Amino acid sequence: MTSSSTSTAPLSPLVLRGFTPPLALSDFKLAAFDMDSTLISIECIDEIAAAAGRKAEVAAITEAAMRGEITDFKDSLRRRLALLKGVSEEALAQVLRDRLRFNPGARELCVALKAAGLKLVLVSGGFTYFTRFVAAELGMDFVRSNELEIVDGALTGALVMQDWGDICDGEEKRRMMLACAERIGATPTQCIAVGDGANDLPMMGAAGLSVAYHAKPKVREQAMVAINDGGLDRLLDLLR
Template identity: 85%
Template sequence: MQDLTLVTQGFTPPLRLSDYKLAAFDMDSTLINIECIDEIADAAGRKAEVAAITEAAMRGEISDFKDSLRRRLALLKGVPVAALEAVLKERLRFNPGARELCAALKAAGLKLVLVSGGFTFFTRYVAAELGMDWVRSNELEIVDGALSGGLLMQAWGEICDGEEKRRMLLQCAADIGALPGECIAVGDGANDLPMMGAAGLSVAYHAKPKVRAQAMVAINEGGLDRLLSLFQPRAA
């Protein structure tokens, strides 16, 4: 089995990295090794219940991501903030090649966007570590040191779902004068498909079957930095 499975849709590798100006990434199970909400649920003894909803949503079996997130959040009511801190320190790890890929893209002049249906508690750390230029994610409501089971409204809205990911990619592209075709989108779940469909290069990383089927590139084995093998080496 090859590390990199290519689905050709109007392009023939090698590509030129200089043709791209922006790359947008999902976080959970793409840049990092876990689904943060499932690990938070573990602290409440409800991981199996929450993880089942997460899996169904990521496979595209639940079409309303916002509803699926609200259902999961309700099950987390009362979880102490200390549980989030433990997930961050003890369980969150970057997926292989994540740091290398982001560093290479930034060195080539691309802007990076982190768009997540997860939570700012974690995206702030991930974004800082990887040098993201923009971040969009959900803000957990915390009352008296514990999760309320809800989210805080932000200037752009309450929940970052698939359509918000797509909108954020296009907005950031417009801000730097980039066309959608000059963007790369990387994800693993069904809620990544809207932004992947808007980008000039869509990449599925260890993704759900529905996502692999629709992506231009599927990395099924190995690390995220395998994506770099698509591009021509930079001239010396």
């Protein structure tokens, strides 16, 4: 792949690795998506932190985790959540209302994939407060994300334990994608995985087609497809 963290050369708009397009869309049955900075243009936790006046501190940890410089995602998330203790639930509503925007081509890609019969999975290290909205808007069939603990209208700095665990990290994203594939009778090679950060690499490595969208260098280097310019729907240029 093009690019490294020290390179200053411009990125190619669309980089392919390990195959010759076009691919047959009919070869795939499931597509799994990261949410923050992939389907949507923001990192929700950073925007929540802005309400607490701690955006720079939280965003620095987010960036390091997404670049793969912090390898323990669970620890990085707990560190960030601790900084959000006491933030009001209204701050979440404000982020959803005023800051959350879909990335270009997200809706078009999801519509096209669903029209072709694929099932869609949203797997996020973010929060159900936002994934519920995104999943409903894009017609996701399966969703996994983290549940913020809210007491008396404010964040406690902790997460709610769910029946699968409390933190959706890279391994949980991979496990969820493969479990959904098995549920619909698909093999891993019939899966597409789309993400931007190091936390997405486990599921991308298990999928038949891995797609990096405006991603961190480590992710671009390992993905089969790197979309460095334009919208998510550029993936449709490779699928027929």
